[in-house]
Amino acid sequence: MKPIQLISPVDGSVYAERTPLSHDAAVAAVARAKAAQKAWAARPLTERVALVQAGVAKLNGMSAVIVEELAWQMGRPTRFGGEFGGVNARTDYMAGIAAETLAPKMVEDSDTFRRYLAREALGVVFIVAPWNYPYLTTINTLVPALIAGNSVVLKASSQTLLVGERMAEAFHAAGVPADVFQNVVLDHATTEALIGARAFGFVNFTGSVGGGVAMEKAAAGTFTPLGLELGGKDPGYVRADANLDAAVDTLMDGAMFNSGQCCCGIERIYVHESLYDAFVEKAVAWVNALKLGNPFDAATTLGPMANKRFAAVVRGQVAEAIAAGAMPLIDPANFPADDGGAYLAPQVLVNVDHSMRVMTEESFGPVVGIMKVKDDAEAIALMNDSPYGLTASVWTEDYDTAAAIGAQIETGTVFMNRADYLDPALCWTGCKDTGRGGSLSYLGFHSVTRPKSYHFKKV
Known part of the structure; x- marks a missing residue:
């Protein structure tokens, strides 16, 4: 397949080049993510939270390299550092509210009935991240998705190809299983084919309005839930x-x-x-x-x-x-x-x-x-x-x-x-052509889980 080239805005040079996965290889990667998800979801919530926080800590340890790479990839001055302030704040908040947000909500627990609402992971979450704040926008979905028991497949922007690799490196070093969080390089055709084949339980896309339209068209008829953060003015x-x-x-x-x-x-x-x-x-x-x-x-x-x-x-x-x-x-x-x-x-x-x-x-x-x-x-x-x-x-x-x-x-x-x-603590959301769905706050967990009702009666 034709390699994807990352052209640095600093000097116009080819800073990185990666060959996208073939369709069959991409299907296999998603299959591994799906196979690994149940065991990940079966782990105690406290363990998933700890592993996610450890992954972010490992990412922080790469800060010097990441700041330099971001400058080469998308031009942000190194004097401003990376995106770690927001990455850490969002991770800590979402980790802190996980137990309360994901806990079953009891409606009745009596001698006759037990009725409650639970939140269940959606399965494989697909994140299509943008280049402008590639770490922050990924963290918005990655952290709650993994904590809630989903496996995650990340596709970084072609302008920031190295971001997904760094994130996978950090989380795997922290102990998150390789199949539970995968970074993949995909072209548009393979991306759309996977979505059209109902490969994912949830797709989160941040990008242009045109890109959001393409996502909706690819998902048409699959009933795959989409989170879309698109344009703004x-x-x-x-x-x-x-x-x-x-x-x-x-x-x-x-x-x-x-x-x-x-x-x-x-x-x-x-x-x-x-x-x-x-x-x-x-x-x-x-x-x-x-x-x-x-x-x-x-x-x-x-x-x-x-x-x-x-x-x-x-x-x-x-x-x-x-x-x-x-x-x-x-x-x-x-x-x-x-x-x-x-x-x-x-x-x-x-x-x-x-x-x-x-x-x-x-x-x-x-x-x-x-x-x-x-x-x-x-x-x-x-x-x-x-x-x-x-x-x-x-x-x-x-x-x-x-x-x-x-x-x-x-x-x-x-x-x-x-x-x-x-x-x-507040939901990040938009209306009109800016898209639909929301991340962060307790509603961010709702985006990557589905409600499940339990209605038990003793006879």
Whole structure:
């Protein structure tokens, strides 16, 4: 089969190359996962939890290598480290609530009846992970899936091929059986064939809307449950009572961190007219303080985008917006590392509106448009004028106001005075074209288990 090449955004070289499994080899791998699952589920919950936590600990021990590999694979500056803070926090939380969440819920236990609800593992869980936060997004499903008694097959993105290998290495070293957690390299055709053959009990996919459509088509008629986290165009709304400096710092970081390649990154900002001019001035200064460059340079705060074709999408959106009347406020000359390829200068646009793709289609890059609004109603209407619904960030000093606005926003998560963050105690979910299903929180365990009812009567 044709090898899959990982082209590094750092220098355009082939950083890794792997040959995908043949169809027969992939079927055999899934068969091994299925055969190993029952014995894994039969182990005590405490043992599964301990092994999963040990696997994450082993992963932490590889941090120096992993940080360097991530820079080569998808361009994140090494100064920001890996993804271990979130990996550890999410693992610890899910491990901590496992016993309570997975315990049977007794309805009646009398001399005549015993009735209760239990949670049962789905079997083989298939994780199709993205490249932007490959460890974090995998952990979101991997940890609860293994703890709940499933076996897991992981397919890493072709842009971050080494991630799955590192995770498998860590978990196997910790004692998780090799067939219980497998990393595989698959092409699209084999992936779709496996899903269509009902090979999995659950499929979790993080990626584009088009990728989600392909997953649904592959699963059509199999009744395989799918978890889909797809596109986003997350808004921020700065009210008149907002803390201006805090809003600028958090929202611009949410727009630019990881070169804008964050699932819940801020892609559009609406500012009350009383704060608009000051917000824009401070936002431009914030962005101009960034340094675009080689991710191995300690001074670099903005690395290359993961692939030059991703950067081309952003360049196209920005050029179209400027041609339609948008005003760019960042001079690309301030970012001489912009090479027309993967290295892309950040941009802040004003005089934008929703006729422009940069305000309605996912950019997934270091660009943000800022619009002036006169009141909450206008901001809510603009925030909802999107095919996506992952997160929304509201800036105000009043909890009740934020809750009232949040109740009117079509989104999965409402933030007040923060952005671009996952709380493991809260469900990570979305609506509209952002997808369906949820991970993290106690509901994350529900995604990888099914309810089973027990109704016993003594005669």
